[in-house]
Amino acid sequence: MSPRPPLPARARSVLPPWLAHALRAQRGPVPWNAVTRGALAAGPLLLVAVLVDRTGLGVVAAVAAMLAGINDRPGSRRASVKRLGAPALAGAAGLLVGTYAGDLVGAVALTVVLTGLGLLAGTMSAVGPVASGAGTQLLVGAAIGAGMPVPESGWARALAFLAGAGWLLALRLALPTPGAMTGDFRFDGERDAVARVYDAVAELLDAAGAEDAIARRAALTAALDHAQDALAGPRLRRYASSSAERRLHAQYAAALPLAEAATALAWAGEPLSERSSVGPRRLAAAVRENTHTGPLPAPSRSGPALRALDDALLRAADAFDQGGGGDLHTRRRGARALLRAAFGAGGREYGLRVALSFGAGAAVAQALYHSQWYGRHTHWYWLPATAVFLVKPDLGPLVSRVLCRAAGTVLGALLFAGFAAVLPRPEGLVALVALCGALIPVSTRHFAAQTAVATVLVLSLVMVGGEPQASAARIAETLLACAIVLIVGHLPMPGERGGQVRARLAAAADAAHAYLAHVLADSADFAGSGAPGGSGASGTSGGSGDRATRWTLRREAYRTLAEARSASALAAHELPALARHTEGTDEVAAVLERLVDTTTACAVHLDDTGRLTDRHRERLAELLGELAEGRERVGLPPSAPQPVPTG
Structure with a gap:
């Protein structure tokens, strides 16, 4: 179920959370x-x-x-x-x-x-x-x-x-869907879902440096989750041999590095020119209309994240034409x-x-x-x-x-x-x-x-x-x-109350740590340090050699995080007798969100330079410390130690 829109500020201040939730309704077109x-x-x-x-x-x-x-x-x-x-x-x-x-x-x-x-x-x-x-x-x-x-x-x-x-x-x-987009109507839901990802990337780029950047990044995660689900069902044609099927996979795969670069730019907190979001919007239109992308305006290449955005746009234009997307839409859970x-x-x-x-x-x-x-x-x-x-x-x-x-x-x-x-x-x-x-x-x-x-x-x-x-x-x-x-x-149950919320929060923490370890394993700061998976600048985890695995781990981290935040938000709207059992879980989820955002920024920077800046290292150390304290506060077991490069 999609999140319900918030109540006006006056209603939130007057009504208790458990009653306010009962009065909310989803909105949207019929x-x-x-x-x-x-x-x-x-x-x-x-x-x-x-x-x-x-x-x-x-x-x-x-x-x-x-x-x-x-x-x-x-x-x-x-x-x-x-x-x-x-x-x-x-x-x-x-x-x-x-x-x-x-x-x-x-x-x-x-x-x-x-x-x-x-x-x-x-x-x-x-x-x-x-x-x-x-x-x-x-x-x-x-x-x-x-x-x-x-x-x-x-x-x-x-x-x-x-x-x-x-x-x-x-x-x-x-x-057929009324008003379906151009092409085979059987794929209209998939095309719409993938196009929304490119729209969400453009909106996140527009919000970089603004107060609503966090909300825009969450919207991008929701769009990626929806597209992942849209493509993950059974093939509609045997052997998936249609060009439309292959093109959809390619378009989804091409959105992943764009989403990564946009997240890194939003993490940096600096406003971008309007030119930066033009390319993703043209890609969204190409998906909806089932056409070629045409020329894409290149953003400035003045920093690692901007260079990553430009490279991702070039790869997207190429992938749209060639149509080889692999199976990056698959959610790999053992x-x-x-x-x-x-x-x-x-x-x-x-x-x-x-x-x-x-x-x-x-x-x-x-x-x-x-x-x-x-x-x-x-x-x-x-x-x-x-x-x-x-x-x-x-x-x-x-x-x-x-x-x-x-x-x-x-x-x-x-x-x-x-x-x-x-x-x-x-x-x-x-x-x-x-x-x-x-x-x-x-x-x-x-x-x-x-x-x-x-x-x-x-x-x-x-x-x-x-x-x-x-x-x-x-x-x-x-x-x-x-x-x-x-x-x-x-009724009291065996074990600690709020087990479902804590289980989802623990899964999100494990996914975030797996993503972080994979990214840091390619940092030159680990060369010869004996860190797990360390491979130095020539490694294959954070760099170009194994980006597909990195994007899969990133998707799982953000997806489990969204599930944890949703479960925590629902628990917070229970009666006080139940809500008190999950107090503090929303704060831990917020720390995890900042950690995954920072990890994404590190991945993009490592692709460009092979090393982390002092800002990246200090931010990682700070967030890992906050996360350890938060896990102890809400009763989650401690995670495995995460090495942080010190330069």
């Missing part, structure tokens, strides 16, 4: 292409199922399309294959397991099974956004399979779920790093909270289901499924999620009660499902709005399936789920 796909997904699928008298399977397919629509974010088509497909596969597996577990075991054993799935999904979700989406759909599918009164078999339900998500994915791959994310302190804490919330929701729901309270209402699975969304930190701080979920559910239930009183059945409800599907991509800008739209859609599906109007039950179960997740969220 994604009309996603709106079109949403309108063509759940509603038409449900209509076809009603016409062929398979309403139950149509409801399952519509739910899958709704969940896929929530994940249908801006980006490239290739990235959408993994972003939509992996969660859909997990959801189908959960549906299959939940169906047979619900049929074969009793209430107590079923609760144990669901709790175990919650632990698995929670630890898996700590790996990254796609894994988190897969974990969510795994649990939602399991709850639906165990509790939804559908006569079809588990395999039929799972296939219907895959069909619903697969239909939306097929629309994503097949439909199995050990993924396992550490899943089963480390952060993953364990997250997994336990998801398991307890999901399991407690299932236990309470089944207890109520077998009591007099439910009456005719048989959708007990709503309670654990709601708890799954509430326990996910991807959607914001805990109290913000709870407030938004409660408000959105009440609003959605009241709206549906009004619609149900006047709409014809089933055609009116099918049309309402189609409308909600179209609104899902817009509603994802605020969790309360998303909840309201999803509530109307789900209640419509319930009535199409032959059940009575259930707005009151939906509100009651949501409030119960909110209470369960609030309690579980404040």
Whole structure:
């Protein structure tokens, strides 16, 4: 999820952080292409199922399309294959397991099974956004399979779920984007993502020496992250033999040295002439229009970073024409790093909270289901499924999620009660499902709005399936789920609180140290010093011999740093009882950011001179000292000693 814009200064000074976050909403143009796909997904699928008298399977397919629509974010088509497909596969597996577990075991054993799935999904979700989406759909599918009164078999339900998500994915791959850029429309998302990188480079160059340089550098990191994801999906053509495919890789690879030079210039803190940003802007236009670059104005070559910028522009113009970009877009994370994310302190804490919330929701729901309270209402699975969304930190701080979920559910239930009183059945409800599907991509800008739209859609599906109007039950179960997740969220867990934030911060620190060690290994100041990897001026780490590795390490350092800063910012907006456990982590992340920026400036200077200046050495020593103190203050283990050249 992209960062939400800050509140005005007056609102920030009046509202506590946990309430201010709940009132924020993302902004931007309406994604009309996603709106079109949403309108063509759940509603038409449900209509076809009603016409062929398979309403139950149509409801399952519509739910899958709704969940896929929530994940249908801006980006490239290739990235959408993994972003939509992996969660859909997990959801189908959960549906299959939940169906047979619900049929074969009793209430107590079923609760144990669901709790175990919650632990698995929670630890898996700590790996990254796609894994988190897969974990969510795994649990939602399991709850639906165990509790939804559908006569079809588990395999039929799972296939219907895959069909619903697969239909939306097929629309994503097949439909052209309105106003798509020149060329093969299948690559419009990739071209837009790469072009935004060049725009971000130009904006950073314009901001050099100004107060917003740090914000512009963060925007450049976000643009590079987005482009990296856009290019990292499966090939759209076999063997990737198309010239458009090769050109995109070349254009992304050519942006990396430009981003490096721009970061070094911003670190120097000296304003640049307007001429410096003209070249990157022309490159951005060439990407968007799928044309040649034409002549690029050369910036002044009066310093190492400016010479690096000029060289990068020349290489970019050449790479645009030749189209040989390699695979620098690939994020190289080994199995050990993924396992550490899943089963480390952060993953364990997250997994336990998801398991307890999901399991407690299932236990309470089944207890109520077998009591007099439910009456005719048989959708007990709503309670654990709601708890799954509430326990996910991807959607914001805990109290913000709870407030938004409660408000959105009440609003959605009241709206549906009004619609149900006047709409014809089933055609009116099918049309309402189609409308909600179209609104899902817009509603994802605020969790309360998303909840309201999803509530109307789900209640419509319930009535199409032959059940009575259930707005009151939906509100009651949501409030119960909110209470369960609030309690579980404040329970003490084994180990230190804030494990997820510290895990991401530790990963960012490790990536920053790896990047620094790689750059310093080529410093002439290390010649003969016995420093790890030292190779003197003729080495291959910081110099031209192994720049691809350096750029990969730099990307990983900035990317993990952005993830750590996001996790720390979310934790800071929790209630004070939770926020105090991660105090100081934002300061450590800020030191890491300055360290990576300084390392980038060192790399560019070493390319030009082979030695560091006194300013570089003093700044590195200062930042490493601050980082060591910060790690101790927030409870992170000390890092391996980092040698700093002394001249």
